[in-house]
Amino acid sequence: MKSFQVAGIDISTCHFINGERISSEQTLKNTSPIDGQFLGDFALGDTKEVDLAVNAANAAFPAWRDLGPHGRGEILERLAKLIEDNVETLAQIETLDNGALLRSHIRGVMPRAAANIRFFAEWASNNLKHEPFETRGHSNNVSWDPSGVAALITPWNAPLMLATWKIGPALAAGDTVVLKPAEWTPLTASFFADLTVKAGMPKGVFNVIFGLGEQAGAALTKHPGISRISFTGSVPTAKKIARAAADNLTPITFELGGKSPLIVLEDADLDLATTLAVEQYDNAGQVCLSGTRLLVHQSVADDFTKLFIKKASLIKQGDPRVEETQMGPQIHKDHLSKIAGFVERAKEEGAEIVLGGAPNEHLGGLYYQPTLVMKPDTKSEIFREEIFGPVLCMQTFTNDDQALNMANDTEFGLAAVVVSGKREHAAKITKNLVAGTIWVNCFFIRDLRAPFGGSKKSGIGRDGGTWSFDFYADVKNTVIAPNGWKE
Ligand code: NAD
Numbered sequence: 001m002k003s004f005q006v007a008g009i010d011i012s013t014c015h016f017i018n019g020e021r022i023s024s025e026q027t028l029k030n031t032s033p034i035d036g037q038f039l040g041d042f043a044l045g046d047t048k049e050v051d052l053a054v055n056a057a058n059a060a061f062p063a064w065r066d067l068g069p070h071g072r073g074e075i076l077e078r079l080a081k082l083i084e085d086n087v088e089t090l091a092q093i094e095t096l097d098n099g100a101l102l103r104s105h106i107r108g109v110m111p112r113a114a115a116n117i118r119f120f121a122e123w124a125s126n127n128l129k130h131e132p133f134e135t136r137g138h139s140n141n142v143s144w145d146p147s148g149v150a151a152l153i154t155p156w157n158a159p160l161m162l163a164t165w166k167i168g169p170a171l172a173a174g175d176t177v178v179l180k181p182a183e184w185t186p187l188t189a190s191f192f193a194d195l196t197v198k199a200g201m202p203k204g205v206f207n208v209i210f211g212l213g214e215q216a217g218a219a220l221t222k223h224p225g226i227s228r229i230s231f232t233g234s235v236p237t238a239k240k241i242a243r244a245a246a247d248n249l250t251p252i253t254f255e256l257g258g259k260s261p262l263i264v265l266e267d268a269d270l271d272l273a274t275t276l277a278v279e280q281y282d283n284a285g286q287v288c289l290s291g292t293r294l295l296v297h298q299s300v301a302d303d304f305t306k307l308f309i310k311k312a313s314l315i316k317q318g319d320p321r322v323e324e325t326q327m328g329p330q331i332h333k334d335h336l337s338k339i340a341g342f343v344e345r346a347k348e349e350g351a352e353i354v355l356g357g358a359p360n361e362h363l364g365g366l367y368y369q370p371t372l373v374m375k376p377d378t379k380s381e382i383f384r385e386e387i388f389g390p391v392l393c394m395q396t397f398t399n400d401d402q403a404l405n406m407a408n409d410t411e412f413g414l415a416a417v418v419v420s421g422k423r424e425h426a427a428k429i430t431k432n433l434v435a436g437t438i439w440v441n442c443f444f445i446r447d448l449r450a451p452f453g454g455s456k457k458s459g460i461g462r463d464g465g466t467w468s469f470d471f472y473a474d475v476k477n478t479v480i481a482p483n484g485w486k487e
Pocket of ligand 1: 153154155156157158162180181182183211212213214216217218221232233234235237238240241255256257258287288289386388414454458459
């Protein structure tokens with residue numbers, strides 16, 4: 001078995017197929033965004049390995065389906081507990097792999113990964129019910145039946161958290177799984193596979209294929225042996241996956257990008273508004289939900305800007321393993337160049353940069369400064385496209401209609417933040433805002449019972465509670481007649 005020591009832990013660099021570690025001829029070098037440290041040569045899968053994994057998952061499906069929600073729940077509960085027992089280790093290796101803050105991984109992200117598994121297992125046992133109803137004496141009986149093999153494709157910005165957000169409901173629904181994690185962040189998926197063995201999960205129920213999107217990912221999404229595709233990532237990739245899924249009419253769910261608005265009304269508490277605005281730099285701006293368009297009422301814009309710059313200037317950038325650090329590096333040099341490119345082109349077009357605007361020269365490496373672009377043209381790419389870095393744009397408005405029009409004038413619809421001191425005023429704005437999630441005077445409160453997903457180009461479908469099972473399961477109605485019985 002090929003493995004590599006990361007933070008003192010043995011991490012296999014091979015695929016996990018039918019409970020076995022399988023290597024590939026081709027490998028991809030994995031390095032840490034923190035300091036370029038080598039983190040192993042990971043297998044690069046293609047059609048052959050994808051076939052093996054999908055076949056294994058199909059072979060394991062009937063027995064997993066027949067275990068029922070309670071039988072599966074026992075194994076999933078052990079898995080959730082194992083994640084909790086390994087929070088520190090998972091946090092260490094995830095931070096090395098994607099550069100996000102260690103303390104966030106320990107206190108929030110990894111416990112949440114465990115919750116993702118436990119919550120959906122419990123929901124399948126306790127909440128997935130629909131009262132029978134009658135039609136002319138016939139009873140209608142709704143069930144959520146396991147559908148087959150779910151192909152799960154995930155990005156690098158919150159690797160294990162986003163993977164378990166799919167793995168939890170898919171396995172709880174009775175599907176078996178083939179996961180393709182992002183090529184830049186394979187570590188926690190590999191460690192997680194070992195935890196499924198310790199939890200006693202039968203062989204073939206959970207499989208991981210490492211590899212490039214255009215090879216392993218493409219082979220997986222066009223495979224006729226899968227019953228579902230759940231994808232989190234960018235819009236251009238989603239379009240390719242939709243085309244691949246079309247051939248087999250495989251059902252898809254997409255959680256995609258955003259260019260969400262954070263609206264500060266004239267009656268807002270500016271201390272709260274600026275604190276929430278600074279939080280949009282979380283995870284070095286690599287958060288799909290970030291409110292990257294700050295839309296501020298003209299009458300409070302000057303005060304807002306001064307306070308925002310004062311607070312954002314205090315953000316401590318540096319090594320994400322250090323407790324005091326508030327912002328780590330970007331994920332990869334290609335991603336850093338993409339972010340820098342957006343800002344450079346905005347500068348060439350005359351945009352005013354009032355904070356940051358360049359890589360952090362003092363730190364070097366992959367660090368980019370928190371940046372605020374003041375009043376760019378609302379038609380410019382920096383105001384319209386997802387940058388996925390620590391770059392916010394600010395615009396002003398003079399009335400509610402203008403704020404709403406500006407907020408909705410985007411191809412995305414993932415999230416929105418509204419800051420106001422008056423409930424009715426906030427409600428007037430939220431009513432016609434187009435977004436899957438709206439936060440009023442808060443940010444990032446997420447409950448697994450709530451629907452989550454994007455409108456417009458930010459996604460297709462909703463996850464959370466029963467919405468997740470509506471996707472992973474085959475929802476069935478069995479109509480039973482009152483007559484015809486011989487017993
Ligand atoms: P990406 O689309 O480049 O890659 C995501 C995954 O898709 C990776 O595993 C990649 O290997 C795979 N992939 C790439 N090409 C493929 C293909 N042709 N077929 C199948 N799979 C393929 O996205 P990224 O850069 O890794 O992630 C950033 C994006 O993810 C941003 O747009 C961000 O907004 C979005 N995101 C959305 C959410 C959400 O919940 N809405 C959460 C996190 C990230």
